[in-house]
Amino acid sequence: MPIYEYRCKSCFLDFEVLYRSFTENRDTQCPDCKNYDVKRKISLSSFKMNRNGSSEKFSDSSDIGRNVEEKFKTHGVEMPESVRRTIDDARGGQMPKGLDI
Ligand SMILES: [Zn+2]
Numbered sequence: 001m002p003i004y005e006y007r008c009k010s011c012f013l014d015f016e017v018l019y020r021s022f023t024e025n026r027d028t029q030c031p032d033c034k035n036y037d038v039k040r041k042i043s044l045s046s047f048k049m050n051r052n053g054s055s056e057k058f059s060d061s062s063d064i065g066r067n068v069e070e071k072f073k074t075h076g077v078e079m080p081e082s083v084r085r086t087i088d089d090a091r092g093g094q095m096p097k098g099l100d101i
Pocket residue numbers: 008009010011012013030031032033034035
């Protein structure tokens with residue numbers, strides 16, 4: 001289940017929205033000021049998903065974090081060094097702490 005992080009452009013509140021499916025596409029509203037002008041951020045919850053969007057176990061460790069890379073690319077955001085390292089470690093068989101993969 002994808003979880004997206006948003007930031008309200010009006011009051012700068014950070015909040016998360018849980019979607020029941022990847023196809024669900026609804027207007028996202030700030031829970032605080034009810035503004036619809038919100039910006040989606042990258043969520044580390046994406047680590048749980050493989051590139052097909054399911055939460056099946058990874059059969060190939062090189063798939064780990066692949067969709068995270070794609071998301072950063074899609075959004076034109078430069079991946080932070082810490083995220084890069086976490087993905088590389090996970091691919092090397094070293095699962096990051098606190099992430100349920
Ligand atoms: Zn707001």
